Amino acid sequence: MVHWSAEEKQLITSxxxxxxxxxxxxxxxxxxxxxxxxxxxxxxxxxxxxxxxAIIGNPKVRAHGKKVLTSxxxxxxxxxxxxxxxxxxxxxxxxKLHVDPENxxxxxxxxVIVLASHFTRDFTPSCQFAWQKLVSVVAHxxxxxxx
Amino acid sequence: xVLSANDKTNVKGLFGKIGGAIEDLGGEALDRLFLxxxxxxxxxxxxDLHQGSAQIKAHGKKVAAAxxxAxxxxxxxxxxxxxxxxxxxxxxRVDPVNFKLLGHCFLVVVAAHHPSLLTPEVHAxxxxxxxxxxxVLTAKYR
Numbered sequence: 001m002v003h004w005s006a007e008e009k010q011l012i013t014s015x016x017x018x019x020x021x022x023x024x025x026x027x028x029x030x031x032x033x034x035x036x037x038x039x040x041x042x043x044x045x046x047x048x049x050x051x052x053x054a055i056i057g058n059p060k061v062r063a064h065g066k067k068v069l070t071s072x073x074x075x076x077x078x079x080x081x082x083x084x085x086x087x088x089x090x091x092x093x094x095x096k097l098h099v100d101p102e103n104x105x106x107x108x109x110x111x112v113i114v115l116a117s118h119f120t121r122d123f124t125p126s127c128q129f130a131w132q133k134l135v136s137v138v139a140h141x142x143x144x145x146x147x
Numbered sequence: 148x149v150l151s152a153n154d155k156t157n158v159k160g161l162f163g164k165i166g167g168a169i170e171d172l173g174g175e176a177l178d179r180l181f182l183x184x185x186x187x188x189x190x191x192x193x194x195d196l197h198q199g200s201a202q203i204k205a206h207g208k209k210v211a212a213a214x215x216x217a218x219x220x221x222x223x224x225x226x227x228x229x230x231x232x233x234x235x236x237x238x239x240r241v242d243p244v245n246f247k248l249l250g251h252c253f254l255v256v257v258a259a260h261h262p263s264l265l266t267p268e269v270h271a272x273x274x275x276x277x278x279x280x281x282x283v284l285t286a287k288y289r
Contacts, residue, residue, distance in 0.1 A: 035271040052268050109251055113270070116255045117262035125179045125198065128255060132183045 002137050004079050011130040015119065016076045024118065025069030026062040028111045030055050036106055042099060068107070075138050082141045090145035101143035108135025148282075150275055155221045157272035161264055162218045165257070169215060172256045174199070174207025179252040187245055210249075217280050225283050236287035243288065246281030253277060 004012075033040050034052045043049065046060040055061055071089065078085045093099045112131055116123045150158075162169065178198045181188050194202045213231055220227035235241060254273060258265050265273070 031267050031270060034267045035274050052271075056267065112251075113254050113258045113265075116258035117265055120259050120262060123255075123259050125175075125182045128179055129182045 001080070002082065002133075007126070008130040008133065009079060011127050012076060012079065012134055015115065015123075015127060015131070016073065018119070019069075019115070021069045021073060022062075022066045024111075024114055025065035025067070025072075027065070028107065028114045029065030029068060030058075030061055031110050031114065032103075032107050033061065035110065039103055039106065042097070042103075069111075072111075072138065075134065075141075079134075082137050083144060086138065086141040087145060090142050093142055094146040101139065101146060104139035104142050105136075108132075108139050111135060148275060148278060150221065150272075150279060153268075154272035154275055157269045158218055158221060158276045161257070161261075161269055161273060162215060164264055165261060168260070169211045170208045171204075172207075172253070172260060173209070173211030173214075174204040175256045176249060176252040177203050177207045177210065179255060180249050183252065184245075184248050187248060190239070190241055190245070214253075214277075214280065217283075218276070221276075224279055225286065228280065228283050232284050232287050235284045240288070243281070243285040246284060247278075250274070250277035250281060 030052075033043070033049060033055050040049050043061075043064075046058060046064075048054040048058060049061075074085050075082050093101075112128060112135060115131060116128070119127075165172070181191075181196055181203075182198070188196055194200070194206070196203065213228065216227050217224045225232070254265075254270070254277070257273065258270075
């Protein structure tokens with residue numbers, strides 16, 4: 001089980017309470033698809049992904065980004081139980097979606113960059129440390145049921 | 148992975164706008180690297196690694212200067228960083244994975260200090276540029 005210090009929990013939950021999940025989620029997913037274009041392979045049904053402008057404005061990208069980050073919120077609410085929180089989602093990503101777990105790490109790092117750009121100086125090095133740990137734990141939990 | 152003309156324009160534009168402040172960004176990127184990825188401290192046993200230490204600031208300036216040099220010779224990064232590449236291969240031998248980690252931390256500091264400059268397109272170009280620099284620095288490893 002992952003150990004979270006009181007400070008780490010505080011840094012995570014207090015930042016999360018200020019996150020606009022819809023905006024940040026949409027931005028994180030859009031940046032993933034723009035910065036690492038090969039990740040578009042999972043979204044052939046999303047329509048126009050032909051340019052950064054198209055991706056940012058794509059309503060399916062926005063909706064899915066919101067969905068992904070809302071799910072991330074479950075980790076924040078269940079910091080002491082992230083493995084079981086994502087058990088079913090892990091199976092889904094392996095068996096149905098066939099997503100290489102490396103993509104979870106890529107998205108996690110993009111999320112950290114998006115948070116940095118939104119919170120600027122408030123996204124202190126300590127804050128980044130706690131969030132890098134969280135995205136890493138989430139990525140690990142999502143990869144856990146792969147076979 | 149190749150830097151397009153757009154990538155080069157984006158990176159030069161970004162560095163131009165950040166200007167001299169890039170020196171401090173280098174130091175802060177290192178601070179964040181050592182905090183978020185403690186294993187990276189193993190390469191600096193001789194340093195005072197407290198956040199914001201004089202040694203970290205000085206080293207950050209060196210790192211930033213190398214990035215600026217690469218940017219100023221963006222058509223021939225390998226040529227511009229040839230000596231640094233030798234140094235990392237023969238003497239420093241920093242494991243290649245760590246260049247990705249530092250690159251990520253550099254992106255974070257740019258995002259934190261210049262969010263309006265780090266549009267998705269510039270983000271993509273800067274990420275590619277930092278990968279290219281890392282590749283050059285590890286090119287002679289074996």
